[in-house]
Amino acid sequence: MTEASAVQGRVSGRQITAAVIGNALEFYDFTTYALFATELGRTFFPAHTAFESLMASLLTLGVGFLSRPVGALVIGRVGDRLGRRPAMLLSFGLMGLGILGLVLIPPYAAIGALAPALLVLCRLIQGFALGGEVGPTTAFLIEAARPGRRGLVGAWQSASQAVASLAGATAGLALSQFLTPVQLDAFGWRIAFGLGVLVLPFGLWLRRGLPETLHQDEPVAGPEGQGWRIHVRPMLLGLMMIISFTTSTYVLLYMTTFTSETLHMSRGASFAASVANGVSGVVFTLLGGALSDRLGRRPVMIASRTLFLLCTLPAFLLMLRFRNAPTVMLCTGVMSAFSSMSVGAALVAMSESMRKDMRSTGLAVIYALGVTVFGGVAQPFVLWLIRATASPVAPAWYMMAAALVGIIAMCMMPETRPVDAGAGAAA
Numbered sequence: 001m002t003e004a005s006a007v008q009g010r011v012s013g014r015q016i017t018a019a020v021i022g023n024a025l026e027f028y029d030f031t032t033y034a035l036f037a038t039e040l041g042r043t044f045f046p047a048h049t050a051f052e053s054l055m056a057s058l059l060t061l062g063v064g065f066l067s068r069p070v071g072a073l074v075i076g077r078v079g080d081r082l083g084r085r086p087a088m089l090l091s092f093g094l095m096g097l098g099i100l101g102l103v104l105i106p107p108y109a110a111i112g113a114l115a116p117a118l119l120v121l122c123r124l125i126q127g128f129a130l131g132g133e134v135g136p137t138t139a140f141l142i143e144a145a146r147p148g149r150r151g152l153v154g155a156w157q158s159a160s161q162a163v164a165s166l167a168g169a170t171a172g173l174a175l176s177q178f179l180t181p182v183q184l185d186a187f188g189w190r191i192a193f194g195l196g197v198l199v200l201p202f203g204l205w206l207r208r209g210l211p212e213t214l215h216q217d218e219p220v221a222g223p224e225g226q227g228w229r230i231h232v233r234p235m236l237l238g239l240m241m242i243i244s245f246t247t248s249t250y251v252l253l254y255m256t257t258f259t260s261e262t263l264h265m266s267r268g269a270s271f272a273a274s275v276a277n278g279v280s281g282v283v284f285t286l287l288g289g290a291l292s293d294r295l296g297r298r299p300v301m302i303a304s305r306t307l308f309l310l311c312t313l314p315a316f317l318l319m320l321r322f323r324n325a326p327t328v329m330l331c332t333g334v335m336s337a338f339s340s341m342s343v344g345a346a347l348v349a350m351s352e353s354m355r356k357d358m359r360s361t362g363l364a365v366i367y368a369l370g371v372t373v374f375g376g377v378a379q380p381f382v383l384w385l386i387r388a389t390a391s392p393v394a395p396a397w398y399m400m401a402a403a404l405v406g407i408i409a410m411c412m413m414p415e416t417r418p419v420d421a422g423a424g425a426a427a
Contacts, residue, residue, distance in 0.1 A: 020160035034257065040057045075091050103197060155289025
């Protein structure tokens with residue numbers, strides 16, 4: 001029995017952890033940056049006004065998205081040619097290099113303009129690595145799982161983002177309680193990023209032990225010999241869905257800044273909003289994946305994304321009306337729940353709609369393009385949108401428009417759940 005055939009259907013918790021740890025580190029890094037965007041702005045981008053400093057910080061966060069499509073093509077192709085495991089090792093190693101560099105960069109006060117330049121370089125390295133992370137890891141998860149468990153196992157890719165967001169928010173909340181604002185500016189944010197660095201050796205060790213799934217037998221999603229032509233439709237629909245997901249994901253991560261800068265609530269309350277986002281994301285992403293194994297990918301992702309569309313505006317109005325921590329946590333948690341349920345099922349559906357020999361690159365490219373264009377600018381765009389419209393409800397309309405784009409694509413996406421998956425899920 002080959003290594004590939006041996007793994008199929010018996011994916012272990014250790015293998016799931018190894019596969020998703022890179023994606024988790026990405027979102028821990030992003031969440032931590034978003035949480036400490038104000039402190040990072042003052043450290044690396046001293047300016048005349050707080051708005052200018054924060055905007056520069058958020059734009060630098062977005063710079064890392066520019067290199068994602070290149071990383072998607074390079075590392076995604078490695079995954080389709082050499083295997084999922086070497087691609088995952090490459091992306092994780094580069095990711096670690098970027099986050100370690102960020103921790104060690106001296107402030108602007110010490111080295112001047114070199115400080116923001118090095119910060120941009122670290123973000124570009126991270127972006128390259130992360131561009132090629134989702135494709136190979138999602139491909140591994142659905143190839144390692146039996147057909148009736150693909151939804152649940154594949155959902156761990158998205159759930160890991162919520163776990164990481166929760167970890168980042170918890171770290172931020174703890175640091176805000178024990179450190180003064182001056183200490184947060186000086187070194188508190190470095191401690192938060194440093195906690196992410198600690199998982200690097202563990203993650204590399206886990207990934208080195210993964211079996212390879214590229215060469216195992218699997219029914220193909222389309223005829224051979226037609227190249228990328230058979231993937232144009234699923235990739236376009238997938239891109240529309242990624243645009244919808246990445247907009248809601250990154251705007252929900254912005255809720256920490258929104259709570260403190262727009263609602264003018266305490267830092268503790270703003271971190272609590274991210275905790276609610278993380279907890280809700282973990283639970284409902286996995287629930288959505290499990291339900292998609294029983295009911296199908298389409299009904300789960302369409303119903304939950306529609307509920308997200310309907311609840312977004314009332315949630316923002318409630319937060320503006322009451323402006324207290326319980327309301328912010330409740331509203332953020334509900335929006336996160338409906339958004340997360342659709343993401344896990346949709347990533348699996350996108351992967352299942354592609355031929356195996358093109359799956360890693362295809363998923364990596366559409367994910368990287370969607371996140372680059374809409375994720376990278378989400379937070380600075382929302383900051384600008386609120387200021388330009390003088391309306392704190394503006395982020396709600398932005399997310400609702402993106403949700404509608406996703407729903408249209410989901411309605412056009414064929415069902416990809418294997419015909420015997422329902423029985424397998426119940427087994």
